[in-house]
Amino acid sequence: MSATTETPLLELRGISRRFEKKLDFAGKIARFLGAPLREEVVHAVDDVTLGIRKGEVVGLVGESGCGKSTLGRVAAGIMPPSNGQVLWRGKDVTKLDGPASREARLRAQMIFQDPYASLNPRMRVEDIVGEAPLVHGMTTRAGFGPYVEEQIRRAGLDPAFKRRYPHQFSGGQRQRIGIARALAVKPEFIVCDEAVAALDVSIQAQILNLFMKLRQELDLTYLFISHDLSVVEHLSDRVVIMYLGRVVEQAPAEEIFARANHPYTVSLLASVPRIEARKRAFTTVKGEIPSPLNPPTGCHFHPRCPHAMPRCSQEVPKLREIAPGHLSACHLNG
Amino acid sequence: MSTTLEVRNLRTHFFTRAGVVKAVDGVSFTVGRGQVLGLVGESGSGKTVTGFSIIGLVDPPGRVVEGEILFHGRNLATANEEELRHLRGNRIAMIFQDPMMTLNPVLRVDTQMIETVLAHEKVSREEARQRSRDALGMVGIPSPDERLKSYPHQFSGGMRQRVAIAIALLHRPELIIADEPTTALDVTIQGQILAEVQKLAATTGTSLIWITHDLSVVAGLADEIAVMYAGRIVEGGEVGAVLDAPMHPYTVGLIGSVPSRNRRGEPLRQIPGMTPSLLKLPAGCAFRSRCPRADEACLVEPDLLELRPGRRARCFHPHLEGVGA
Known part of the structure; x- marks a missing residue:
């Protein structure tokens, strides 16, 4: 699978993203006077390489602070990486400018977690959905109405609602508006950042079904970011697990749920409550997720890992192929 | 097994300008000593308001309009504020x-x-500190002595929730109501x-009401x-029996929409469809408009009946196939 010569639709090469907190004026003075202050740097994403093929659904899983949303934003092109390249069909998009850059941005769209915060409360649905296509010349003033109606209908909403404002909709309906907005500019690649996390179970099922239907109809490629392993398992062809800014394991979905290799993945899978489980003792991973401000040395997972060896605290394990298409970053693999 | 809490026909309504919202409308259940009751429902099903009603935290325009909340036989629905204050947190x-x-974000954990x-x-203060320290240790907070001196913002989200649980445990309560504590x-x-x-x-014999939307938890x-829908319990029973062979079409649908199923x-x-607005509930069964089994009979509100020993459901057309007699 990894040996295919086909150029991936989107390729992230050695992506890093740092967030720096500069000292303000008072902080600088305090440091000058001897206070132990320093500029803080968070390595939200640390040297991640990932290829996504046309038509594939890649699930990106991790706990809070692991950098999955940041990586998603870099992939969607709404946040520039600090280092590394983003290649679209083999071409570096960070180096494009002018119309080519604009076109590149339209090809990747994003759907956000919070259907309440991601829609402008002062805009009507038709403008939320239709503004971008109008600006980018995908529709005209004359064709605006039918175009918007088509988009709204495709997302499973009644076009009669198009003159309404976001507050008049429920959470699930708002998420459909967000989907209609993303699809209105005819993207090929969609980043869904926890797109169903805020929804009730029965509504979540409706939205997940919509994602799968749209994938078939429009030949879409998804990067599906979630903390919910059961959702990812259901939807994804390939799963990528992140921990504190690094990819620790990636494999085809069946493979990762059947034969997880990295101790973090194993403990993550063990922690997930399952409906099949009956009254039982919950298994736990010891310790907390360390602060990304000051991550552990070597393998980031070593303080919580049941198999940690001296080597793990000194050397960063490399992401290596342990089976066809199955990559893991652990020293236990030799 | 002795009963810690018995709720009988609880109705909590909110008198808003737009109309009366029947957030909880005739809910009954019991919780035995050391027992864990999972109160499951989607947003707006009334599960949180049920929890708030028990502990007397419903604010106007909401009010418990009917029903009994018997805590060791004492009716909390009619108890005065002073009495509730002695029970709450204790x-x-x-x-x-x-x-x-x-x-409280501006007070150190030990103060609180x-x-x-x-x-x-x-x-004595010293004894109280000792108790607090032990409670923090019990919920798995490392080096509790130092952590007592921290402010809430110095804890991570998970640790803060542990502190909140430790505070709930301070008086070894007989009943803990947990509202989506791990969501x-x-x-x-x-x-x-x-x-x-x-x-x-x-270990302590504490009874627990665990309110959640997550069936897997x-x-x-x-x-x-107990599964709630639009202010009412639609199905109840032993957890394994309900999840293995749900009887109410809503429970069936809810379990069916879990991806791992x-x-x-x-x-x-x-x-x-979606959950109906509590302001304009349809007459009869509230799930009627979304239900594949609904017919004319459902225009009348069904009662919560014991259809099998220990299994209650509020439905005229329950799924009885595969449900043990």
Whole structure:
């Protein structure tokens, strides 16, 4: 699978993203006077390489602070990486400018977690959905109405609602508006950042079904970011697990749920409550997720890992192929 | 098994300008000593308001308009504020979804915990501190002596929730009402908290009402389950029995829409439509408009009946195939 010569639709090469907190004026003075202050740097994403093929659904899983949303934003092109390249069909998009850059941005769209915060409360649905296509010349003033109606209908909403404002909709309906907005500019690649996390179970099922239907109809490629392993398992062809800014394991979905290799993945899978489980003792991973401000040395997972060896605290394990298409970053693999 | 709490025909309504919202409309259940009841429902089903009603925290325009809340036989629905104040935090404790609802951000953890101890018991400050320290240790907070001196913002989300749980445990309450306490936490941290809670319920005999939308959490934690829809309990019974062979079409739909219950990549079984507004509930069964089994009979509100021993459902057309007699 990894040996295919086909150029991936989107390729992230050695992506890093740092967030720096500069000292303000008072902080600088305090440091000058001897206070132990320093500029803080968070390595939200640390040297991640990932290829996504046309038509594939890649699930990106991790706990809070692991950098999955940041990586998603870099992939969607709404946040520039600090280092590394983003290649679209083999071409570096960070180096494009002018119309080519604009076109590149339209090809990747994003759907956000919070259907309440991601829609402008002062805009009507038709403008939320239709503004971008109008600006980018995908529709005209004359064709605006039918175009918007088509988009709204495709997302499973009644076009009669198009003159309404976001507050008049429920959470699930708002998420459909967000989907209609993303699809209105005819993207090929969609980043869904926890797109169903805020929804009730029965509504979540409706939205997940919509994602799968749209994938078939429009030949879409998804990067599906979630903390919910059961959702990812259901939807994804390939799963990528992140921990504190690094990819620790990636494999085809069946493979990762059947034969997880990295101790973090194993403990993550063990922690997930399952409906099949009956009254039982919950298994736990010891310790907390360390602060990304000051991550552990070597393998980031070593303080919580049941198999940690001296080597793990000194050397960063490399992401290596342990089976066809199955990559893991652990020293236990030799 | 002795009964810790018995709720009978509880109705909590909110008198808003737009009309009367019947958030809880005739809910009855019992919780035995050391038992865990999972109260499951989607947003707006009334599960949180049920919890708030028990502990007397419903604010105007809401009001408990009917029903009995018998805590060891004493009716809390008619108890005065003074009486409730003695019970709250002492014999009945609550854990909220957001631990910052419990914690005061400008006070150190030790101040808050010692205050809680002294509010209900006449002990020395030193003893109160000792109790607080032990409670923090019990919920798995490392180096509790140092952590007592921290402020809430110095804790991570999971640790804050542990502190909130520790405060709930200070007086060894007989009943804890936990409202989605792990929903905002990461899975590995959620696993740790669930393990602690489970251990506590087993060792101290504390009864627990665990309010959640997540069936998977309840599956591993609860003894009994009550599924709520639009202010009413639509199904109840032993957790394994309900999850293995649900009788109410809503429960069937809810379980069916959990991704792990479906074949990978296949469309998920979904419940059509959405939860109705509590302001304009349709007459009869509230689930009628979304139900594949609904017919004319459903225009009348069905009662919650014991259809099989220990299995209650509020439906005229329950799924009885595969349900043991």
